[in-house]
Amino acid sequence: MSDLPDIPIPDRTEGGGIPSGMPAPKPGRQIAFPWRLVSALAVFGIIVIFALQNTQSVDVNFLFWDFSIKLIVVITATMVLSVVF
Known part of the structure; x- marks a missing residue:
């Protein structure tokens, strides 16, 4: 036999599974909205x-x-450079 003491198994029938005030876990995986x-x-x-x-x-x-250049090129280049750096 084993020299370890017997550890009682918790009773899950009377609220032993989920602490009070906590929501029950939902089955499946929840995916958050990508805000x-x-x-x-x-x-x-x-x-x-x-x-x-x-x-x-x-x-x-x-x-x-x-030099002269289209404003759309200046705006686009500025946007790209701000994302990169």
């Missing part, structure tokens, strides 16, 4: 609409460079 993804897509959509409405050419002066 971060939805908000990121909404912001991205707003930026795309803003860029598409600003297609005129603008003059860009940077250090000793001076």
Whole structure:
């Protein structure tokens, strides 16, 4: 036989399984709604609409460079660089 003492098995019939005040676990796996993804897509959509409405050419002066470029390119490049860095 074993030298270990007998440990009683808890009785689960009278509230021994789930502490009071705790919700019962639901079967299956719960998946949370992806709020971060939805908000990121909404912001991205707003930026795309803003860029598409600003297609005129603008003059860009940077250090000793001076050139004309479409505003949509400037907005898109700024958006991409802000995500990367």
